[in-house]
Amino acid sequence: MQGQTQEDHQFREEVRDWLAANVPRDRRPAEAEAMRAYDMAWQRRQWDGGWAGIGWPAEMGGRPLSLTQRFIWYEEYGRIGAPRPGAGFIGLTHAGPTLIAKGTDEQRDHHLKPILRGEHVWCQGFSEPGAGSDLAGLSTKGEIDGDHIVVNGSKIWTSYAHVADYQELLVRTGGGEKRHDGISWVICDMRSPGIEVRPIRTMSGEMHFNQVFYDNMRIPLKNVVGGLNNGWKVAMATLGFERGTGFVIAQIELEREVEQLIALAREGTDRRGRRLIENEAVRAGLATMRAEVRALHAMSNAMMAETARDGVPGAEGSIIRLFSAELNQRIYRFAQELMGPGLVAPDAEAEHWGLGYLNSFRHTIAGGTSQIQRNLIGERVLGLPRG
Amino acid sequence: MFDKFITEDAREIVDTVARALQEALPLDRLSRPDGGLAAETGFWPELLALEWPGVDLPAAIGGSEAGAWTETGIFREFGRHLLSPGVLAVTLAASVAQEGGLPDLARDILKGQVSPALAVPLANGWAGVIGTGDLLLLAGEGGLSLHRTRPEELATAWAFDDTLGAARIRLDPATALTSLPPSAQSRLRLLRLVAAMQNGIAEATLTLSRDHAATRQQFGKPIGAFQAVKHLCADMAVRTAAAGALLGEAALDGADISDCAAAAMTASTAARDNASATIQIFGGMGFTAECPAQLYLKRATLLELVVGGKEGLQDEMLAA
Numbered sequence A: 001m002q003g004q005t006q007e008d009h010q011f012r013e014e015v016r017d018w019l020a021a022n023v024p025r026d027r028r029p030a031e032a033e034a035m036r037a038y039d040m041a042w043q044r045r046q047w048d049g050g051w052a053g054i055g056w057p058a059e060m061g062g063r064p065l066s067l068t069q070r071f072i073w074y075e076e077y078g079r080i081g082a083p084r085p086g087a088g089f090i091g092l093t094h095a096g097p098t099l100i101a102k103g104t105d106e107q108r109d110h111h112l113k114p115i116l117r118g119e120h121v122w123c124q125g126f127s128e129p130g131a132g133s134d135l136a137g138l139s140t141k142g143e144i145d146g147d148h149i150v151v152n153g154s155k156i157w158t159s160y161a162h163v164a165d166y167q168e169l170l171v172r173t174g175g176g177e178k179r180h181d182g183i184s185w186v187i188c189d190m191r192s193p194g195i196e197v198r199p200i201r202t203m204s205g206e207m208h209f210n211q212v213f214y215d216n217m218r219i220p221l222k223n224v225v226g227g228l229n230n231g232w233k234v235a236m237a238t239l240g241f242e243r244g245t246g247f248v249i250a251q252i253e254l255e256r257e258v259e260q261l262i263a264l265a266r267e268g269t270d271r272r273g274r275r276l277i278e279n280e281a282v283r284a285g286l287a288t289m290r291a292e293v294r295a296l297h298a299m300s301n302a303m304m305a306e307t308a309r310d311g312v313p314g315a316e317g318s319i320i321r322l323f324s325a326e327l328n329q330r331i332y333r334f335a336q337e338l339m340g341p342g343l344v345a346p347d348a349e350a351e352h353w354g355l356g357y358l359n360s361f362r363h364t365i366a367g368g369t370s371q372i373q374r375n376l377i378g379e380r381v382l383g384l385p386r387g
Numbered sequence B: 001m002f003d004k005f006i007t008e009d010a011r012e013i014v015d016t017v018a019r020a021l022q023e024a025l026p027l028d029r030l031s032r033p034d035g036g037l038a039a040e041t042g043f044w045p046e047l048l049a050l051e052w053p054g055v056d057l058p059a060a061i062g063g064s065e066a067g068a069w070t071e072t073g074i075f076r077e078f079g080r081h082l083l084s085p086g087v088l089a090v091t092l093a094a095s096v097a098q099e100g101g102l103p104d105l106a107r108d109i110l111k112g113q114v115s116p117a118l119a120v121p122l123a124n125g126w127a128g129v130i131g132t133g134d135l136l137l138l139a140g141e142g143g144l145s146l147h148r149t150r151p152e153e154l155a156t157a158w159a160f161d162d163t164l165g166a167a168r169i170r171l172d173p174a175t176a177l178t179s180l181p182p183s184a185q186s187r188l189r190l191l192r193l194v195a196a197m198q199n200g201i202a203e204a205t206l207t208l209s210r211d212h213a214a215t216r217q218q219f220g221k222p223i224g225a226f227q228a229v230k231h232l233c234a235d236m237a238v239r240t241a242a243a244g245a246l247l248g249e250a251a252l253d254g255a256d257i258s259d260c261a262a263a264a265m266t267a268s269t270a271a272r273d274n275a276s277a278t279i280q281i282f283g284g285m286g287f288t289a290e291c292p293a294q295l296y297l298k299r300a301t302l303l304e305l306v307v308g309g310k311e312g313l314q315d316e317m318l319a320a
Ligand SMILES: Cc1cc2nc3c(=O)[nH]c(=O)nc-3n(C[C@H](O)[C@H](O)[C@H](O)COP(=O)(O)OP(=O)(O)OC[C@H]3O[C@@H](n4cnc5c(N)ncnc54)[C@H](O)[C@@H]3O)c2cc1C
Pocket: A123, A124, A125, A126, A127, A128, A129, A130, A131, A132, A133, A134, A156, A157, A158, A159, A160, A209, A362, A365, A366, A367, A368, A369, A370, A371, A372, A375, B216, B218, B219, B223, B226, B227, B228, B229, B280, B281, B282, B283, B284, B285, B287
């Protein structure tokens, strides 16, 4: 990245040293509670080291770095292969930033530090069986009863709900002329009576997301964030946060994967005993992927610079998002083909690339499908009429 | 295409098989905990008694010599109903045993007294086993060979398709019960039957996607009304039609290795791409283990490996 000062270089050294000494090296467990404990322990370690809440205001427990330094942090984080936030993801990238922007002092005091200290897991209760791409079609009902909201309905695909303490929950609290009116963003305590969480197995065999049912569950009105019936605006603000620096980790990871594939192609031989790297089709694929990963990196650099200048991430975020999701899929499909029959061998390599391939399908669905991203690019970036 | 040229007799048998599978092994079995491989293997005695795996094999080993069209049509139904590759192993192992001069073994296989599994060669003398069994059919570049094994010898761990399992074993070529060269008739059969199963997968995923696109509503209309979804479905239909046409050619008398390879290659791509598109069209549901789309994807991926992967098929296409 351009414009790095001597200070930034020193900062990078500091980050590198700290990460090298502190990144957990043991495998992330698959079992829910152990996985949560692992993710939270890593978060706690970052807190103890003074590295929690990158970009958050200091008075809320964060570390308000310059944009360049934030970028450096994520770059080094990705480069060393530090574990992703996992169960901490929603708290750190959605719920926390939303409370910082729209929460009351009481809400911030109660929630922000526990997120940074790795004490609270948050999940995101937006999608419903009837409302996925069309989020504004959500129908989970919130009826006001005295100083409470009584919630009935169901959310689905809720990642980490089975280990969560809190949920950012969108409910329909008002009638409203337009569908976007009458939605409220509320803090839901996952231990409230009337809530039931049913895990759903993913195609990669993991227990990652859930369906959540609400049966007359009561939430105090003081848990509404950003004003009653104003939840759509609050939610849109939250979705924007994810487009920022958090993506950098994923990119660096992809970069590492491509480099690993190139190494694999240098070692491995094809069916005729020739080095894979000498196979024209393999060369073409690897070269293209290396260039594309670099393009992804360059695009986010540019977006970071723009955000620094204008204060807000632009609609171009959906371009990066789409490119990144589909590139991820291309890379893992290529890897799976490069492995050939090795995919059938029950070993660590097959598991790494095989799981990567299966999980690559999530990226063009979760958080807005590729079709929806294309609509957004057409309408918001290119100014084409809405379909 | 395939359906336009299939004979009346063959069609009748295939339809009967389709109805029986629909009843015994409906797709929704897969979302029940005991509904996967367990339900399928429970049905196997019946399947063997009906002589489906041996439908195009010689009567001398217990087959019913009903012809390649019938066999191809039946295997397309196996693909459509997500029968495991184990069923392919049965027919192929019997075919290889018979062609390799082991009629007794072929007979035992068709009677269900031996349970074969498919295996593909890995580096350094290892083989990767898809599922488990006591007889391995190794399908590699050198041709096809049969090997005895004991299921407990198979070291298992993570499996790409966890409904089947996977294992790794060292196979010594010298201990093969029989080996056939790549030009063997059984290899043509392998290519044709994989093409058939892949066609079943391509057609089934097209149907799943079409039905979902026509019924799932978002933004007040069926998602199939959006061109982004409609065009995915249209592309699936095109791939499926191409694969179906080549399957018909592969089932003709006198079809050669390049006919069968073209069918297997095109159908494998169609099956994989259609399954991938189906996952996307089902959205969040498509990413779950409950949705059959992912199983179609895994089966299509494994079946492609059994015929030598994309590259192996490319070689076959360019051989002459
Ligand atoms: C791994 C994973 C984790 C997730 N985690 C969470 C979570 O923690 N919290 C949460 O709230 N949600 C979560 N989701 C849900 C995710 O946001 C939705 O799955 C996604 O928004 C799509 O909604 P849907 O599943 O209802 O699909 P649908 O909206 O039914 O889409 C089906 C198909 O129709 C297409 N389509 C729909 N509308 C249009 C249109 N207008 N134009 C063109 N094509 C269209 C879609 O692209 C898709 O291909 C997760 C999903 C996954 C896969």
